[in-house]
Each structure stands twice: as structure tokens, then as C-alpha cells.
Amino acid sequence: MASDSNAAVLAARPAAARPASSAMKRFARRRSTIAFLMTLPLISVIGGLVVWPAGYAIYLSMLNRRQTAFIGLENFDILLDSETFRSVIWQSCFFAITAVLLKALVGFWLAHMLHHIPTKGQRMWRGMLLVPWVIPPALSTLGWWWMFDPSYSSINYLINAIGFPSVPWLGEPWWARISVIIVNVWYGAPFFMIMYLAALKSVPDQLYEAAAIDGATGWQGLRHITLPMMQNIISITVLFSLIVTFANYDIVRVLTNGGPRDLTQVFASYAFQVGVLSGNIPRGAAVSLFMFPLLAVIAYFVLRGVNKRTKEMA
Amino acid sequence: MAQVSLRKIVKEYEGGVQAVKGIDLDIADHEFVVLVGPSGCGKSTTLRMIAGLEEISSGEIDIGGAVVNDVPPRDRDIAMVFQNYALYPHMSVYDNMAFGLMLRKFDKAEIRRRVENAAKILDIGMLLDRKPKALSGGQRQRVAMGRAIVRDPKVFLFDEPLSNLDAKLRVQMRTEIKKVHQTVRTTTIYVTHDQVEAMTLADRVVVMNHGVIEQVGPPQELYHHPRTRFVAGFIGSPAMNFIPARLEARGDNLVLLLPLGTELAVPEHRAERYRTHVGKQVTFGIRPEHLTDTQHISKQHVALLTLTPEVIEPMGMETLAHIKLEGTEICARLDPMVEAAPGVPLALAADMNNMHLIDDATGLVI
Amino acid sequence: MSAAAHPSGRPSDAVPGLGRRIGSLRSERRWALWTAYISLIIAAIVMLAPPLYMLLTSMKTSAEVADLSGNPWMVHAPTWENYAAIIGNPMFRGFFYNSIILTVCVVAITMVISVFAAFALARMKFFGSQVLATGVFLTYLVPDTLLFIPLYQIVGGLGLLNSIWGLVLVYPTLTVPFCTWIMIGYFASIPKELDEAALIDGANWMQMLTKIFIPVALPGIIAATIFAFTVSWAAFVYPTAFITRPDEMPLTIGVVSQLIRGDTFAWGQLMAGALIAALPPVIVYAFLMDYYIAGLTAGATKG
Ligand SMILES: Nc1ncnc2c1ncn2[C@@H]1O[C@H](COP(=O)(O)OP(=O)(O)OP(=O)(O)O)[C@@H](O)[C@H]1O
Ligand SMILES: [Mg+2]
Numbered sequence: 001m002a003s004d005s006n007a008a009v010l011a012a013r014p015a016a017a018r019p020a021s022s023a024m025k026r027f028a029r030r031r032s033t034i035a036f037l038m039t040l041p042l043i044s045v046i047g048g049l050v051v052w053p054a055g056y057a058i059y060l061s062m063l064n065r066r067q068t069a070f071i072g073l074e075n076f077d078i079l080l081d082s083e084t085f086r087s088v089i090w091q092s093c094f095f096a097i098t099a100v101l102l103k104a105l106v107g108f109w110l111a112h113m114l115h116h117i118p119t120k121g122q123r124m125w126r127g128m129l130l131v132p133w134v135i136p137p138a139l140s141t142l143g144w145w146w147m148f149d150p151s152y153s154s155i156n157y158l159i160n161a162i163g164f165p166s167v168p169w170l171g172e173p174w175w176a177r178i179s180v181i182i183v184n185v186w187y188g189a190p191f192f193m194i195m196y197l198a199a200l201k202s203v204p205d206q207l208y209e210a211a212a213i214d215g216a217t218g219w220q221g222l223r224h225i226t227l228p229m230m231q232n233i234i235s236i237t238v239l240f241s242l243i244v245t246f247a248n249y250d251i252v253r254v255l256t257n258g259g260p261r262d263l264t265q266v267f268a269s270y271a272f273q274v275g276v277l278s279g280n281i282p283r284g285a286a287v288s289l290f291m292f293p294l295l296a297v298i299a300y301f302v303l304r305g306v307n308k309r310t311k312e313m314a
Numbered sequence: 315m316a317q318v319s320l321r322k323i324v325k326e327y328e329g330g331v332q333a334v335k336g337i338d339l340d341i342a343d344h345e346f347v348v349l350v351g352p353s354g355c356g357k358s359t360t361l362r363m364i365a366g367l368e369e370i371s372s373g374e375i376d377i378g379g380a381v382v383n384d385v386p387p388r389d390r391d392i393a394m395v396f397q398n399y400a401l402y403p404h405m406s407v408y409d410n411m412a413f414g415l416m417l418r419k420f421d422k423a424e425i426r427r428r429v430e431n432a433a434k435i436l437d438i439g440m441l442l443d444r445k446p447k448a449l450s451g452g453q454r455q456r457v458a459m460g461r462a463i464v465r466d467p468k469v470f471l472f473d474e475p476l477s478n479l480d481a482k483l484r485v486q487m488r489t490e491i492k493k494v495h496q497t498v499r500t501t502t503i504y505v506t507h508d509q510v511e512a513m514t515l516a517d518r519v520v521v522m523n524h525g526v527i528e529q530v531g532p533p534q535e536l537y538h539h540p541r542t543r544f545v546a547g548f549i550g551s552p553a554m555n556f557i558p559a560r561l562e563a564r565g566d567n568l569v570l571l572l573p574l575g576t577e578l579a580v581p582e583h584r585a586e587r588y589r590t591h592v593g594k595q596v597t598f599g600i601r602p603e604h605l606t607d608t609q610h611i612s613k614q615h616v617a618l619l620t621l622t623p624e625v626i627e628p629m630g631m632e633t634l635a636h637i638k639l640e641g642t643e644i645c646a647r648l649d650p651m652v653e654a655a656p657g658v659p660l661a662l663a664a665d666m667n668n669m670h671l672i673d674d675a676t677g678l679v680i
Numbered sequence: 681m682s683a684a685a686h687p688s689g690r691p692s693d694a695v696p697g698l699g700r701r702i703g704s705l706r707s708e709r710r711w712a713l714w715t716a717y718i719s720l721i722i723a724a725i726v727m728l729a730p731p732l733y734m735l736l737t738s739m740k741t742s743a744e745v746a747d748l749s750g751n752p753w754m755v756h757a758p759t760w761e762n763y764a765a766i767i768g769n770p771m772f773r774g775f776f777y778n779s780i781i782l783t784v785c786v787v788a789i790t791m792v793i794s795v796f797a798a799f800a801l802a803r804m805k806f807f808g809s810q811v812l813a814t815g816v817f818l819t820y821l822v823p824d825t826l827l828f829i830p831l832y833q834i835v836g837g838l839g840l841l842n843s844i845w846g847l848v849l850v851y852p853t854l855t856v857p858f859c860t861w862i863m864i865g866y867f868a869s870i871p872k873e874l875d876e877a878a879l880i881d882g883a884n885w886m887q888m889l890t891k892i893f894i895p896v897a898l899p900g901i902i903a904a905t906i907f908a909f910t911v912s913w914a915a916f917v918y919p920t921a922f923i924t925r926p927d928e929m930p931l932t933i934g935v936v937s938q939l940i941r942g943d944t945f946a947w948g949q950l951m952a953g954a955l956i957a958a959l960p961p962v963i964v965y966a967f968l969m970d971y972y973i974a975g976l977t978a979g980a981t982k983g
Binding site: 034035036039041043046050053056057060116125131134138142152157158198240243246247248250253254267272275284295298299303306 | 708712713715716717720724726727728730731733734737745748751752753792793794796797799800801804806807809812814815816817818819821822823824826827828829830831832834849850852853856857860885910913914916917920921931932933935936947950951954955957958961962966969972973976977
């Protein structure tokens, strides 16, 4: 809008000769006023509930437990020195990377299979396979928790039925980690599937036909047509899911609540533990701020991907 | 209804692109004016400034005697038909046409009367309940025109309304638009890049190029008396032939010296006009229909020349011969009965009464 | 078929390899189809097993749940008593009521904010609009777990801890950015001529929005509404952090924290409660699947 009023200024002659130019300016100003008013609620939400709290978190993280004194980076220091927190970092990264890779692979596989069956049946299968994504994760994890229950595990029942010994799902650190990943993959893979399916459908069939005439096998078609065409959406989905998985809270909270022995704590659950449950708000803020640099890097790449995609589609 | 005048209209987009560079144009009441020119010459920009969709950088636009520079589009009392029709997809045809009247708080009965009247003019009475999706291209075009007609505005603005239609429908709708204008007589400004459309529809044609007006005039005048090389080349299809030449004096008479040494005599009554350019490099312009076979021409002031065509295109009612002459492409229009073959020398006659001579230095027709 | 139809009856002699290759192409297709169906069946079993098992459990009596001798995937005496009990539980009804109030408010606020903002950002270029559009997208990438501690302080400072109104205040951070983002995409895909036509027809900004943009972008509005609904129904971090009083809890945290009490879990009731709590989004999904999916995929493909 600034440019419009500039243009009006450029065109303006002495006021007496052309009184209308001020009317034009008023019109332009009015339009930007309306636009500003329309975005004001959005700006307040972003500013008041995202930007301001984010800044406030940084400030909080530099206070002492009672929030009475400024202690600089001491909270971060203490955290990095603590064995538990180092395992939180490790577990968060391990969890996020493993889970996202698995989700991407399973999602891609399912999307591909779905794409290959007759169109008539696709709707039904897609409808069934997306169910895990639709149920609020806190509630479906409750079901998983019950399935992992040490004495009543229905999964162990099936495992025993085919002749293997019971698995201590949530009781043993490594199994607990795997359990959390299983539930996360179960919950998130359908989302990948849907995204990939949409991308697969956007590749024109003629490309495959042309490739087939050029002598490409199915595998080469995938390698040289499908993957390059989907590259952008694959990376956007993976990066986006990395953020969400990295910051995941509900599954850990319901399934293991961080245990056993804090070995499945991730940033979010640990921040909750330290900040809200033990009442050390500044240190909790410091824990969650550790997520920030990584998220910023990922966000940068997502944004680049989205912009590129927007340009491609334009 | 009203006259429209543009006075020194300039449009500068952000970034300094001057799309329109100070044009003056007076359009009379009831007149049908067509803006024509190549892509990007500023036609749409001009039209949109008249509509109020684009701000005017400087200059004045006057509709019906009032300067409208600062009047928003809705108060300019104009109606516009867009290239892609811009029908509201969620409204029925009736509602599409009624929308503008409804916003202006016309009463229901009056709206119905006007919509039905417009539907009758355009013969779309049976489509009123349909959604735009369920219409063919030509029908959408009619609805878009109906939306303009019901408003009974001072001015109709059309921005390439026919370019989304196939060739046959385009000809049909062209006639339709002309008929509508003869019925409602509203001042009309029509933008197109198709010079045939311009010639057939317009009372006056405005030829634009690079943001300026090259020439304004009735179609016949533009055709026979183009004022610039651009207009000469733009109007007419196939386009006028341009051949580099030198003007030489042969006693009292003038001749044109073409490449390859051909000499063409200039008619005496034109000698006076051209005398100042003797000895200069000029461009000889002649339309394909004035460069034709020798058998069917027996007039005065005909210059004969023999050229070898490269391609022969039989069109049915005529045959086009394409000839390459020293790097310039020339097109001649032959009678279909004439025997012509590529690579076979062909005797041609140039009707020098209809020749044009263009000053290479200024680009103006002499 | 081509092999059999060959007149010589020995196709491989006439055109070496051709008959065989066509045959193998066919079997390759069939094989691919089998792989697809087998993968999908396995995937469907895995994907549907947990909710199914929840359903089975919810239909068992406590005695049957506790019985270790039988197959846990079977119900011997199906009963609705767990559902009756959980629906009869006033605390659970309170959760449900809170969730409804909360979600309705959040969806309404979200849609008003994002439709207006998206319209301004998509159509009325103004100072900083580009930056703001990018900002919207970045905000969408900020997870709730990064913000809940400072928001805990802020909401606490406003005296809104332990109140669903505190949640109504903060939930828009979860919904508004994405809804605005996809609405910008939908609005931007409306041809520019349409609003110019409306402008000439005499519409003002408000009429343009309500009479043209909202009706034309209705699929987008529905998708965004569904998104806002599912997100605020499923939100877990904020209510877990801000609400400790059972009578102000929405369903998610209520079911997870309040129905798990004591050492002997009432598993049947717990599962019944979880399933009832999950029902509204599932119903919306079942009836509006196409819009739901459009909303999901819009984030990466629009805008
Ligand atoms: N919004 C804009 N910003 C900057 N430059 C513009 C803008 N719109 C048009 N232009 C430029 O102004 C010039 C004239 O554009 P205009 O649309 O008037 O052309 P036109 O004669 O209608 O062409 P066409 O036949 O292709 O429609 C072009 O060079 C174009 O690139
Ligand atoms: Mg144009």
C-alpha cells in the first residue's frame, strides 16, 4: 500500500490545481487501514501468544528457581552437566530420527501400494488406513498402553501364540523406547501416506507411459520419475514431521511418562516434569528452549521447500 | 451513456515500468472504439484505468463530463466484460446478472425486468437457473455481457472477451456483440489484439504500441492510409510487404530501386509527395493483394516484376505465394487459377497506386 | 492370450521372447497387485487393531478383563455396562461438556481471525503483508511444547489457570496459523477478475468477502474448520499444563488423568471413555473425509 500512496504523491500537483489527489490518498490509506484491521486479530495472536511468550521464555530461562534473580546461562549449564538431561537430548534425537524415517518409509510404501490398486477401492483403503491419525493421540495411546500392559498385554498374547516369549514392553528401557517409536509410527505413518498419495496422483500418467516406451522398468520409473517429482513434497513432509515428532509430548506422557528411570524422557516431557511438576519454571523453560535451534534450522529448510514448490506450481 | 476522454494518461507500475506513456483519446457518445495492439502494449492497462481498477499515475480520465480519477469503480457507472468472463461460480446465471443491481438496492421487480430483458437480447432466457459451470464458452460469454447490459451503464468495457473461444464461436460472438451494440447503443471500449476483430467491430480503431497511440481512425482509413510503419504492418492479414528500396529520379519521374536491381516506376501523381526523399534509403510497402499475377490486372500504374516463389499456399479463394528477396519475406496474392509452383519464376504485377513509402529514419509513412 | 492366438502356435520361434515377455508382464502385474493387497491388508490390521482392541475391552466386564486364561482378543459376554457407567459418570459428562464449549469457541474464534486475515493477506497488498504471510507459516511450525512454559506463566498471571477460558485464549496458537495459511492458499486461487467484477458491480470489501470469497472458497473453509475442530478437540499439552481441577478439564486430559485412579484400573470403563471421547473427530472424518484430507494436504501444496 505504501507504493500506492507513493504513486499518489508522485502524481500530486499543487493542491489548488488538483484537490482530488488528497482524496486518492485518503482512499489508499483507508484500504490499508481496513487491511490492517482485518489482520489485527491475527497479529495479536502471533505477537501476544507466540512471539512474546517465545521471548519471555528466553528471559525466564535466565532466572533462578524462585524467579527472583537473574542468573544468566546457569540453567543451561546445569542442564548440560546433568546425566539425565544428556540422555534426554540423546533420546529425543534418537526417537525423532528413527520414528520419522520409519514413518516416511511405511508411508511411502503404503501410498505406493494404494496408488497401484484400482481407483475404485482406493477410497475405502485410504479411509481405513487414516484412522490412527484421526483419533486424538492421547486417547489412542491409552489403548496402546493397555495393549502393552505387563500382565494383560494382548500383544504378548499374540507373540506367545506364535511361540515367542513375552516382551517387557514398557518395563525395560530399550523396549520402552521401541514402544514409544512404534506408537508414534502407528500414529504418524498414515499422514505420510496421504501426503505421498496426493503427490503420486499429481504425477501425470503420460510420464510413466513415455518412460515405459523408452524402456524403463517399474523400478526405474520410480527412481527417475516418481522420486524426482515428489522430492520436494517428501522433504517438506519429512522436515515438518521432524519438528512435530521432536516436540512430541502426548505419546511419551501417556505411554511411559518418561520412565523407566527417565530413560524415555524427551525434551517436551522433561520440560513438563522440571517446569510444571517440580515447579522449576525457569529451568523448564531452558529445557524447552533447547529445541529451538534445531527447530529453527528445520523451519528454514521447510520454508525454502515450500517457496520452491510455490514457484514450481505458479 | 456518455463520452469518455483520456487526457495525457500515464501509468507507471512500481519498479518504474511505464505501461502507458501519456495518451490522449476522445470517445464520443454511442461510439464503439477498439483498442488494438500487440501483447504488452498497454491496452489492458488503459482499459483498467478507465474502469478504476488501476490507479492513474498522471493525467485525467473524464466520463460523461466528470473527472473520475478518484472515483472508485463502483461509482463510475461502467460495466466490464473480462477475458475469462469472471462469472461468480457459486451464483446462478440470474444471480450473476442481478448481483450488481442487488448491491445497488434496486427493487426485486425492477431487477427481474432488467435481467429478463437482457436475457431476451442475448437469447439466454432458458439458462437463467444454471450455474456457470454448466454453460458452454459461448453461453458464459453471453452471461458476462448480460451482466454488463442489465446495469445500463454509461460505458461498456471489454477486455479481450473473445480470446477464450474457438475460432468459429469467436466469429459468431463478434456478430453478436455488434448486434448488441446496435440495440443498446452504449458507448463501448473494446480491447483486443486481433486486428480482424478490431476492423469488423469498430467505429474507430485505436492502434497502440509500446504504451503510445500510433493512430486513431475508422477501419478503412487505417487500412488504406496508415500513418506509421507499425500501423501499416499491424493492420491487414497477411501483413503488408516491406521491401528496402532507394528512391531515384529519372528525369521528371521517380523510380524505386529494389534489391536485385529491379526498378519500379512511381505514379506521377505521387511524385510530388515523394520528391523530398529522392536518393534516400526508404521502405517500399505494398499489401499482398496489390502484388498479384499479371493475367488479372490491366490497370494503370502497374509495375511488372518477375520473382521466384519458395512456397505456394492454395487457400481456396486465393493462392498465396511466399517469396524470399534479399533477406526479406514477401507475400503475393494470386488468383487460384494461376499456375504457380515453388522454384518456378513467376511474373507479378505491383499496383503502384496502392503503394506506401516509409521513411526509414522516422518510421512514418510519407 | 497373444501367445495362444498366434497362428503358428509357436510364437517364441517367430518372435523370440515376445510371447514370453508379454506373459511375464501380465504375471508381473498380477504379482504387483497381490503385493499391494497383502501390504494393505496387513497395514489395515495393524492400523485398526488398537482401536478395535479398545472396543473389545470396553465391552468386557471387569471380571473378564481380569481373567488371564482366555484370549484377550475375544469377548465372551459382550456388555454395554461400561458405556452406561461412563456416561452416567457426572465427571465424564463434565469433561465432554467442557470439550464442546472449548472447541466451539476456539473454532469460531479461529475461523473469524483466519478468514479475515487470509482475505487481507491474499488480496489487499499492504505494508508488511508479505512478511506477515511468512510469519504465519513460521508460527505454524512452532510447536506447543516450546511455548507452554511461558504461556503457563502468562495464563497464570491472568488468573486463568484451571479454567477453560485460559485454554480458549491459548488454543488459537495451535489453529490460527495453519487455518490462515490454507485460507490464503484458497483465496489466492480465486481469479483476480472475480473481485474486480465484484468491485465494478459495486461491492465493498465486506460484501466482496461475504458474498464472493467465502462462498467460492467454501471447501477451503470447511477444511479449515475441520482442522481447527480436530486440533482443539485433541489438544493435550496445554490442558495438561494449565488444568489440574477435574471440573474444568476437557476430555483428553480428563480421560487420561482422572479415569486412571487407584491400583485397579477399570479398564473397560477407561476404554469406553476413550472411545466416546474419540468419537466426534472420527464421525467428522467419516462424513467429511474428502474435506478432511484436502485440509491435511493443503499445507504443503497451497499457498
Ligand atoms: N501489475 C503490473 N506491474 C508491473 N508491470 C505490469 C503490471 N501489469 C502490466 N504490466 C506491464 O505493463 C505492460 C502493459 O501491460 P498490459 O496488460 O496493459 O498489456 P496488454 O496490451 O493488455 O497485453 P495483452 O494483449 O497481452 O493483454 C506490459 O509490459 C506489462 O508487463
Ligand atoms: Mg491485456
